[in-house]
Amino acid sequence: MALTAGIYRHYKGQRYLVLGTARHSETMEEVVVYQALYGEYGLWVRPVAMFRETVELDGEPIPRFALEQAEPDLLDGVVATP
Template identity: 60%
Template sequence: HYKNKDYTVLGIAFHSETEEAMVLYQQEYGARNLWVRPYEMFLETVELDGQTVQRFEYLGPHVKQQD
């Protein structure tokens, strides 16, 4: 994640009314909350310190943040 936090993608789900694709993901820190975000938003870029960066970056399979 562009804010230097790690997340694990658990799967793709679909909104029950609109069928919009959503990414289901879990934070790898703190309470390990589950989150959903629209698929398109998950893949978009954001501005950080004047530069355009990916919102999320793939780190590879089974990568876990060390405590």
Template identity: 65%
Template sequence: MNNENTRTIKPNTKYKHFKGKEYLVLHMAKHSETLEDMVVYQALYGEYGIWVRPLDMFLEKIERDGKSVNRFEEIVE
């Protein structure tokens, strides 16, 4: 899924989820069994939970209200 995607993930950078919440990418990691690239990120709201998502899924486009949008978009400050 990441074949055509030229975006890269930058640790210590904020990203906005397509549903509107903001997150901070903490690290890149590898899955211990599959060696799949993973993104470790923290919610910037609520209890500030820490999450892990496959890189391809983090970078993928999803369909929202009939439009193709990035699941996560870098916040440029």
């Protein structure tokens, strides 16, 4: 299932802009490419499986990252798509 580009909130409270997914050049593992919306606005990658997993907070399972605002057209005209 494709990951929606947009703004996500990490379970610890910070917000990130998911730009899309990519593949690791050696392992071919699918990773999420995202940017912090705070501090130095660093770019990050994380395996998709880890991005989508749930974590336990106060005894309750919650998503590691929760979609707050979808931006499906975020990269239109910026990158080539098949």
